[in-house]
Amino acid sequence: MAKLSELMHDSTNTLSGVSRLVQLLHNKSTRRSLLLLLASVLIVRGALLPPYHSDNTLQKARSSGKEKADPLQVRQREQHSSDAQFFPLNPPHSQVAPNGRSSPPSKPKGIPSTFTYQLRSLLRIVIPSLRTKEALLLATHSCFLILRTVLSVAVARLDGKIVRDLVSADGRGFTRGLGLWFALAVPSVYTNSMIRHLQSKLALKFRTRLTKYIHDLYLSPHPHLRYYRIPLHGVDQYITADVEAWSESVSGIYGNLMKPSLDLLLFTSQLARELGFRGTMLLFVNYYLTIKILSAVTPAFGQLAAVEARLEGEYRAGVNRVGRESEEVAFYDGGARERDILTGVYLRLIRHVNSIYKIRIAYEWTEDFVIKYLWSAAGYGLIAVPLLFTRKRQIEVKAGSSSNRDGVVADRTETYISNRRLLLSLADAGGRLMYAYKDLVEVAGLTGRLYTLLSTLHHLPRFPPALAGDGNTFELEDVDVCIPSAALLASESHKPTTDVIYENGTVPDSHGSYSTLVRALSLKLHPGMHLMITGSNGVGKTAIARVLAGLWAPCGPLASITRPSSGSAGDRDEKMHHRQRPGVFVVPQRAYMVSGSLLEQVIYPQSLGMFYAEGGNVTELQAILEAAHLEYLVEREGGWATVKEWRDVLSGGEKQRMALARVFYHRPKFAVLDECTSAVSSDVEGQMYEHAKSLGISLITISLRSSLAKYHTHLLTLIGDGTGSWNLTTILNSSSASTPANGGRDEAGSPVCGDKELARVLEEMRTLEGKLEEARGWESRLAELKRQ
Numbered sequence: 001m002a003k004l005s006e007l008m009h010d011s012t013n014t015l016s017g018v019s020r021l022v023q024l025l026h027n028k029s030t031r032r033s034l035l036l037l038l039a040s041v042l043i044v045r046g047a048l049l050p051p052y053h054s055d056n057t058l059q060k061a062r063s064s065g066k067e068k069a070d071p072l073q074v075r076q077r078e079q080h081s082s083d084a085q086f087f088p089l090n091p092p093h094s095q096v097a098p099n100g101r102s103s104p105p106s107k108p109k110g111i112p113s114t115f116t117y118q119l120r121s122l123l124r125i126v127i128p129s130l131r132t133k134e135a136l137l138l139a140t141h142s143c144f145l146i147l148r149t150v151l152s153v154a155v156a157r158l159d160g161k162i163v164r165d166l167v168s169a170d171g172r173g174f175t176r177g178l179g180l181w182f183a184l185a186v187p188s189v190y191t192n193s194m195i196r197h198l199q200s201k202l203a204l205k206f207r208t209r210l211t212k213y214i215h216d217l218y219l220s221p222h223p224h225l226r227y228y229r230i231p232l233h234g235v236d237q238y239i240t241a242d243v244e245a246w247s248e249s250v251s252g253i254y255g256n257l258m259k260p261s262l263d264l265l266l267f268t269s270q271l272a273r274e275l276g277f278r279g280t281m282l283l284f285v286n287y288y289l290t291i292k293i294l295s296a297v298t299p300a301f302g303q304l305a306a307v308e309a310r311l312e313g314e315y316r317a318g319v320n321r322v323g324r325e326s327e328e329v330a331f332y333d334g335g336a337r338e339r340d341i342l343t344g345v346y347l348r349l350i351r352h353v354n355s356i357y358k359i360r361i362a363y364e365w366t367e368d369f370v371i372k373y374l375w376s377a378a379g380y381g382l383i384a385v386p387l388l389f390t391r392k393r394q395i396e397v398k399a400g401s402s403s404n405r406d407g408v409v410a411d412r413t414e415t416y417i418s419n420r421r422l423l424l425s426l427a428d429a430g431g432r433l434m435y436a437y438k439d440l441v442e443v444a445g446l447t448g449r450l451y452t453l454l455s456t457l458h459h460l461p462r463f464p465p466a467l468a469g470d471g472n473t474f475e476l477e478d479v480d481v482c483i484p485s486a487a488l489l490a491s492e493s494h495k496p497t498t499d500v501i502y503e504n505g506t507v508p509d510s511h512g513s514y515s516t517l518v519r520a521l522s523l524k525l526h527p528g529m530h531l532m533i534t535g536s537n538g539v540g541k542t543a544i545a546r547v548l549a550g551l552w553a554p555c556g557p558l559a560s561i562t563r564p565s566s567g568s569a570g571d572r573d574e575k576m577h578h579r580q581r582p583g584v585f586v587v588p589q590r591a592y593m594v595s596g597s598l599l600e601q602v603i604y605p606q607s608l609g610m611f612y613a614e615g616g617n618v619t620e621l622q623a624i625l626e627a628a629h630l631e632y633l634v635e636r637e638g639g640w641a642t643v644k645e646w647r648d649v650l651s652g653g654e655k656q657r658m659a660l661a662r663v664f665y666h667r668p669k670f671a672v673l674d675e676c677t678s679a680v681s682s683d684v685e686g687q688m689y690e691h692a693k694s695l696g697i698s699l700i701t702i703s704l705r706s707s708l709a710k711y712h713t714h715l716l717t718l719i720g721d722g723t724g725s726w727n728l729t730t731i732l733n734s735s736s737a738s739t740p741a742n743g744g745r746d747e748a749g750s751p752v753c754g755d756k757e758l759a760r761v762l763e764e765m766r767t768l769e770g771k772l773e774e775a776r777g778w779e780s781r782l783a784e785l786k787r788q
């Protein structure tokens with residue numbers, strides 16, 4: 001039955017509704033302009049489909065060192081700072097509670113009041129102006145949508161004509177009609193496929209724009225480091241799946257809304273003429289009741305879609321983690337445990353998707369009932385009003401003879417058939433509009449997620465700027481090293497544990513005090529000074545490296561930091577190296593290998609294009625690998641261009657030596673080495689330290705190995721007594737330090753110690769820590785006994 005009514009609709013809706021358009025089609029000049037439109041669209045299409053470029057182009061650009069800057073990205077980069085105003089954390093029309101936080105929306109389902117604002121903000125990114133390809137694509141898409149309506153009217157009209165010629169046995173008319181039928185089939189089929197093509201093309205364009213914009217913002221360079229600080233879980237899901245789903249839905253929703261809306265408008269106006277004032281009023285009452293019933297049973301599709309996307313993200317992150325850490329998992333034989341974790345996450349996702357399906361059953365049942373049966377019943381009622389009451393009386397008065405009675409029945413049948421066709425078409429358009437509304441609600445959910453991502457990225461608190469200094473000095477003054485709130489929020493499902501968030505980005509800990517690891521740290525490092533930072537595990541050594549590198553903000557009311565800048569250090573080796581020296585270069589505890597060739601491992605984070613543009617050559621790199629004791633690698637791995645999963649191919653020690661090779665390549669003014677030689681033998685370690693120093697690099701080493709002290713001039717010991725205290729001493733007997741004349745104090749007043757003395761101090765520290773641990777055990781045992 002439903003199929004039959006659909007068929008009826010297809011063949012008749014346009015006939016009765018837009019007959020005026022058909023008359024226009026009969027007009028010669030209109031037909032000509034239609035052909036012109038079609039031809040122009042074909043030309044535009046050709047312009048929109050650029051020839052295919054293979055990846056070789058990029059390869060060539062790389063090897064010639066002429067990677068061109070993407071104009072889109074450059075434009076976006078300039079625009080980013082001003083764009084923040086379009087992504088406020090609390091978008092307009094949202095319910096804002098007196099404390100400034102967003103209150104839960106009063107309407108928990110449907111389209112949130114902020115949707116229009118959020119959608120507009122996102123559309124600004126994907127269609128930045130009317131002179132873009134995206135705008136042109138959208139206009140072409142609209143043309144094709146209108147063309148489809150016009151063509152379907154023409155096809156329906158021709159259908160009627162062919163049947164009439166057949167019934168009236170007009171052979172010539174029938175053949176002509178059939179010829180026209182095939183002539184119309186070509187543009188009709190082409191239009192349908194073009195609509196689908198343009199929609200996919202538009203989705204792809206939207207996705208590319210949005211992805212580039214997010215990449216540019218998310219991977220913004222120092223000092224904002226958004227990729228490091230963003231307090232959102234599953235960012236990969238936002239950037240990959242959500243962006244794709246949003247682009248697909250937004251490009252589809254336009255066509256899905258436009259056609260039924262146009263139909264609804266035309267059929268209503270047509271019916272209004274037939275039904276008169278009373279009937280039209282009843283029609284609008286029908287619309288009103290439909291909206292009321294459906295909005296009462298419409299589930300919060302937007303929120304459901306957002307939760308689904310989040311759960312998908314968690315599952316994807318789990319699978320990624322196992323893939324990334326597969327070796328570690330295998331060593332622990334943790335497959336079964338990982339399977340349980342992943343299955344748990346997957347089942348949570350599936351339960352949610354299943355509940356959506358269940359909710360949908362109830363909704364779709366009501367929707368079908370209302371649109372198909374209630375509307376049809378209402379339609380019968382509406383048709384019956386003029387037939388049973390108004391006209392019946394007139395007809396009874398007029399009808400005398402039997403021939404008149406036949407004409408009256410024909411009149412009634414005609415009225416009934418035409419009105420019923422209109423109502424069926426109306427019901428169909430209404431149904432499609434309801435489906436489009438459902439899509440719209442889902443788009444609202446995805447829009448909300450992407451808006452959250454972008455507004456968060458735009459509004460990450462900025463760090464206080466570092467002082468310029470002379471460009472070669474590293475200086476910290478009264479710096480408290482605190483765990484930043486963002487990191488805390490990220491580790492606790494981005495739910496704030498407290499209402500208080502301080503301006504400097506720190507939060508009070510559970511006892512109400514700051515999470516300060518090191519208090520009022522002051523030190524000044526000049527070129528030629530080498531600092532070793534030591535202290536027990538978890539005391540805050542890496543935290544200092546994070547402050548030095550600009551990953552964490554320096555805290556404290558009087559805190560100031562002077563960082564060395566990149567550029568010339570004015571030393572004797574300067575002429576030999578054509579490259580700019582970075583001010584600071586940090587080698588982290590876990591060695592990181594980038595995807596790409598062996599050569600790219602050494603020069604990371606520099607690109608291949610930059611390497612060649614700066615006149616880099618592999619002879620220089622070979623010497624660097626020799627200094628890092630990795631000279632055999634090029635031959636073993638099959639050349640500089642070999643691309644492998646270097647994280648798995650290189651051994652732990654090789655990865656650490658590769659990280660040191662990067663330091664030798666970039667030759668920074670200061671290199672922060674965070675326990676990055678733990679897997680390297682001490683003799684090789686020593687040679688690499690000496691080589692780094694010979695390159696004029698000032699070392700800041702974080703280590704517990706006392707054997708490394710001799711390569712440094714100063715020692716910073718973090719006491720680890722919970723007060724954040726520290727101790728800075730000068731190291732005697734180191735290859736760089738001169739013995740102070742001032743019995744036990746250097747020129748800056750820091751106490752001095754020799755490396756034997758240092759080894760003794762570290763040993764004593766370790767013994768005391770062991771004893772403290774034991775004492776803690778006794779304390780808990782004593783407490784246990786007391787309780788008994």
Ligand SMILES: Nc1ncnc2c1ncn2[C@@H]1O[C@H](COP(=O)(O)OP(=O)(O)OP(=O)(O)O)[C@@H](O)[C@H]1O
Pocket residue numbers: 483487488491517536537538539540541542543544
């Ligand atoms: N992102 C973070 N979120 C929450 N706490 C953190 C974060 N980073 C570090 N911490 C905490 O700060 C403390 C100091 O960490 P840090 O990594 O600086 O220790 P460390 O002295 O380098 O230790 P190790 O010698 O074991 O490497 C630890 O207690 C750690 O749990």
